[in-house]
Amino acid sequence: MSTISIEKDLQTEPTAIRTWVETRTIFVELTDGRIVGFPADRFRILKNATSEQLKDVTLRLDGYALRWESLDEDITVPGIVAGHFQLPYEPSGISS
Secondary structure (H helix, E strand, O other), X not given: OOXXXXXXXXXXXXXXXXXXXXXXXXXXXXXXOOEEEEEHHHOHHHHOOOHHHHHXXXXXXXXXXXXXXXXXXXXXXXXXXXXXXXXXOOOOXXXX
């Protein structure tokens, strides 16, 4: 009788270990060492938030989500990493 061994390459999605806000840009440090940043204006609720409201972000679900309690807004970390935003990117300071 022979035994077959199958190894699976289980890739784990990175989660957030830290988050912070600088000048309306939200940053997330991931467990794989990357730092991802995105403009708050890419999400409807965050676009209308004050700078103070944006800074009141916490990590939830073991680093799988960002939460703004005062805005009742949640954003998933896998969604951020995949680039799933609600609104299109609008470069600031560029005139046509």
